[in-house]
Amino acid sequence: MRVVEPVVELGRGLWTTLRSMFEKPVTIQYPEQKRPVRPRFRGRHVLKRYENGLEKCIGCALCAAACPADAIFVESAENTDQERYSPGERYASTYEINMLRCIYCGFCEDACPTEAIVLGDNYELSFTDRRQAIYPKEMLLEGMPVGILPTPQKTEPGVFTRSVPEMKDPMD
Amino acid sequence: MTFALVIEWLIKGFVLVLILLGGFAYLTLYERKALARIQVRIGPNRAGPWGILQPIADAIKLIFKEELTPARSDKLLFILAPVITLVPALVITAVVPWGPTLTVFGHKLTLYIADINVGVLYIMSVTSIAVYGIVLAGWSSNNKYAMMGGMRSSAQMISYEIALGLSFVSAIMLAGSMRMLDIVDAQKSLWFVLLQPVGTAIFLIATLAEVNRPPFDMPEAEQELTAGYHAEYSGMKFALLFMAEYDKMIAISMIGATLFFGGYREFWFLSNTVFSVDRTPWLGPVYLFVKLVILLFGMIWVRATFPRIRYDRLMAFGWKVLLPLSLAVVFITGVGIILAEQINPLWMWGIPAVSLLVGIFAIAMIDRELRRKDYARR
Numbered sequence: 001m002r003v004v005e006p007v008v009e010l011g012r013g014l015w016t017t018l019r020s021m022f023e024k025p026v027t028i029q030y031p032e033q034k035r036p037v038r039p040r041f042r043g044r045h046v047l048k049r050y051e052n053g054l055e056k057c058i059g060c061a062l063c064a065a066a067c068p069a070d071a072i073f074v075e076s077a078e079n080t081d082q083e084r085y086s087p088g089e090r091y092a093s094t095y096e097i098n099m100l101r102c103i104y105c106g107f108c109e110d111a112c113p114t115e116a117i118v119l120g121d122n123y124e125l126s127f128t129d130r131r132q133a134i135y136p137k138e139m140l141l142e143g144m145p146v147g148i149l150p151t152p153q154k155t156e157p158g159v160f161t162r163s164v165p166e167m168k169d170p171m172d
Numbered sequence: 173m174t175f176a177l178v179i180e181w182l183i184k185g186f187v188l189v190l191i192l193l194g195g196f197a198y199l200t201l202y203e204r205k206a207l208a209r210i211q212v213r214i215g216p217n218r219a220g221p222w223g224i225l226q227p228i229a230d231a232i233k234l235i236f237k238e239e240l241t242p243a244r245s246d247k248l249l250f251i252l253a254p255v256i257t258l259v260p261a262l263v264i265t266a267v268v269p270w271g272p273t274l275t276v277f278g279h280k281l282t283l284y285i286a287d288i289n290v291g292v293l294y295i296m297s298v299t300s301i302a303v304y305g306i307v308l309a310g311w312s313s314n315n316k317y318a319m320m321g322g323m324r325s326s327a328q329m330i331s332y333e334i335a336l337g338l339s340f341v342s343a344i345m346l347a348g349s350m351r352m353l354d355i356v357d358a359q360k361s362l363w364f365v366l367l368q369p370v371g372t373a374i375f376l377i378a379t380l381a382e383v384n385r386p387p388f389d390m391p392e393a394e395q396e397l398t399a400g401y402h403a404e405y406s407g408m409k410f411a412l413l414f415m416a417e418y419d420k421m422i423a424i425s426m427i428g429a430t431l432f433f434g435g436y437r438e439f440w441f442l443s444n445t446v447f448s449v450d451r452t453p454w455l456g457p458v459y460l461f462v463k464l465v466i467l468l469f470g471m472i473w474v475r476a477t478f479p480r481i482r483y484d485r486l487m488a489f490g491w492k493v494l495l496p497l498s499l500a501v502v503f504i505t506g507v508g509i510i511l512a513e514q515i516n517p518l519w520m521w522g523i524p525a526v527s528l529l530v531g532i533f534a535i536a537m538i539d540r541e542l543r544r545k546d547y548a549r550r
Contacts, residue, residue, distance in 0.1 A: 003532050006539045010478075017210045017477045027214040 042104045042119040045097055047141045053148035055085050055141065056116030058163045059092035066111035071101035079160075083152035088163025095137035099125055113164050185266075185285055192262055196418045197227035202465075203472050210476040231411070239407040242314050249312035254405065254412035257305025261419035264298045267291040267352050268426045271436045271456025272449055283436075283456060284353070291352040292340050295427055296333070299382065302420065303329045309413065310401035321400020324483065325384060331490040332381035332388075335374055338498035342371035342505040343431040356435035363440070365432045367520065370527040371501045372432045374494055376470070379428060381490065383420040386475040388486055421471060422464065429463040436460045489538075497534045501527050 028035055037043065048056045059076025077093035085091035108117050127133050144150055201216065201223065208215025216223035241250060271283035288294050303326050310322020344350055346367055347358035358364075365372045381388035402413045429435060436456035438448050449456050481489070508523035 002539050002543075003536045006535055013477045014473065017473060020212055021206075021209045023212050025209070025214045026212050 037121045037123070041121055041123075042106050044099075044120055044122040044125055044135075045102075045108070045140055046118050046120040046122075047095065047137065048116050048118055049142050049145070050087070051145060053144055053151060053153065054087055054160070055091060055151060056114045057092045057095065057112075058086050058088050058114055058116070059090045059095075060113065060163075062111040062113060063108035063117055066107040067102075068105060068107060069101045069103045071098045071103075072096070072108060073098075081155050081157045084155045084160060085151045085153075086163075087160035087165075090163070092137065095140060097135050097140065098133060099127070099135055100130065100133040180281070181285065188265060188285060189262055192265060192419050192422060193415070195422050196415045197231065199418045199422060199468065200230070200414075201227050202468065203475075206469060206472045207476050210473070234408055234411040237407040239409060240404070242404045245314040245404070246312040249308050250404075251409070253305050253309035253312055254409045254416070255305075256308060257302055257416040258412050258419070260298045260301040260305070261416045261423055264295055264420075264423045265426055267294050268423075268430055269353050269356060269436060269456075270460050272453045274453050287351070287353060290350045292344055292350045292355075292431075296337050296340065299336075299424075300333065302416070305416065306401050309405070313401070313404035315404050317399075318401050318403045321403070325401060328381055328384075328388065328486065328490070331487060332378045332494070335490060335494035335498045336378040336382055338495075338502050339371045339375040339378060340431065341502050342368045345502070345505050345509060352430055352435070356430060356437060359434045359437060361443075363432065363434045367523055368432070368501065368505060368527060369524055370497070370531040371505070372428075373531065374498050374501065375428055375432060378494060379424045380471065380474065381486070383424055384417065385421065385471055387478040387481050389480060421468060425464050425467040425471070426460065428467055429460060433463050433467075434459075493534055493538060497530065500530050504530065 050056060059074055061072075061074040061076065064070075064072040064074050073094065073096045074092050075094035076090045079085055079087075079089060079091050104119065106119050109115075109119055204226075205215040205223070216226040219225035219229045241247060266285040267288050269282075269284040269287075274281040274283060306325045306329075307322040310318045310320070310325070313319070343355060343364050346364050347355040349355060349358070380386075402410055405413055436449060436459055438455065438459055442448060446452060447455060449459065504526045505523055508519060508526070511519035511522065
């Protein structure tokens with residue numbers, strides 16, 4: 001006849017839950033308290049700039065071609081030395097990502113020849129309207145470095161002739 | 173009957189209903205907070221400091237929610253069922269005394285609504301009405317899950333009502349009266365939980381089944397019945413069903429405190445001090461409230477700990493274990509009282525001793541049965 005064990009087992013269960021009452025809560029008070037994301041986290045896209053303030057994006061639309069969800073729309077226009085947005089011949093005059101279609105696969109990052117588009121750490125992507133889901137270039141573009149003229153910049157002719165920067169190690 | 177007496181009754185009844193309705197709201201918050209702490213969370217803390225306005229926010233949300241009535245449901249019963257469920261839960265507390273007679277401005281104020289000489293019987297009969305509400309809610313919804321929830325609940329509540337009633341009987345016999353005030357007075361020196369621990373245990377288990385609390389929440393098993401009998405209810409009608417459930421929790425804890433834990437009487441270590449109810453009568457409601465909070469915490473604690481029991485096991489436990497055990501407890505209590513009266517008052521202590529032996533036997537039998545089944549399955 002087992003008498004003590006069943007009662008002890010029930011009691012052990014109750015003791016476990018009672019003891020956990022006095023542990024420190026694991027709750028993170030989200031909007032006030034934020035946990036840093038993992039290094040390889042894929043959040044909202046960011047369009048990067050060079051140190052001189054020019055946009056890395058050259059409007060080649062390789063990201064749009066690579067996108068499996070067809071979320072990216074790119075339209076390009078010609079750069080001039082009077083109005084220069086990015087090095088090389090062309091820049092993206094329109095760059096839109098539909099956040100309702102994006103699956104955050106990161107193929108656009110891989111496709112980009114200038115490493116202009118990067119999936120960042122922003123995951124707070126709420127909107128109340130379908131139209132707000134389409135993020136235009138102004139929202140995606142990184143802010144200007146301090147003390148640099150905003151794009152379009154006026155540049156010396158013959159300096160920014162290469163669209164894609166020269167790579168030191170092509171295998172990299 | 174004077175006019176002043178009628179006014180007094182009206183005020184007392186109004187206050188009791190307000191306490192129950194406010195108590196329901198804050199019981200939900202208490203449960204959520206306690207469950208959260210057990211699960212190492214914080215719980216609601218956004219509405220007001222420590223979330224104390226959360227019940228009000230919930231109420232506003234429920235009031236403004238759209239009310240849906242399913243097609244081809246029985247409209248009249250669909251609307252009536254929550255009311256039928258709620259009213260007994262409120263009415264049941266009328267016989268529970270919250271304190272001794274107070275003297276306010278030379279006027280004697282009794283802290284109960286009704287002093288019925290068959291108070292316990294009244295409780296039993298009113299709890300039975302609550303089954304109707306739940307079954308009708310399930311049936312009138314025109315939904316098979318709701319129907320199954322209603323059927324399960326009727327079977328479960330009727331089965332456990334027998335064990336519950338028999339556990340009441342031991343308290344009635346020990347007090348020698350069905351009047352709630354007499355039962356409380358009989359526990360002046362010794363709470364009935366000490367004289368009849370097994371009866372109290374049966375009461376506590378049967379109440380969990382009676383108010384559909386986990387681990388016996390079969391009628392509203394979320395995972396199998398999608399909330400059971402209130403699956404089709406929304407808005408304030410759902411709130412009424414919810415309110416009934418929590419008010420039943422409060423009511424049954426009040427009854428349990430009155431029958432087995434000394435009612436409004438002080439804790440044993442405070443007797444013959446200034447904190448005794450005899451000397452400071454207004455402490456009665458405070459003691460009852462403290463006991464209520466402790467019993468409610470027990471219900472929440474059990475909910476947080478044990479998983480839901482399978483339906484056939486639930487019925488088997490009710491009919492094959494609790495019913496014979498409670499019959500044995502009633503028999504032992506009766507024999508003990510007769511022996512104490514006829515031979516020696518010390519025979520009174522035979523009641524807890526023999527009941528505990530029977531309880532131990534029951535535990536051993538359950539364990540053996542479960543192990544045997546476990547063995548056969550392998």
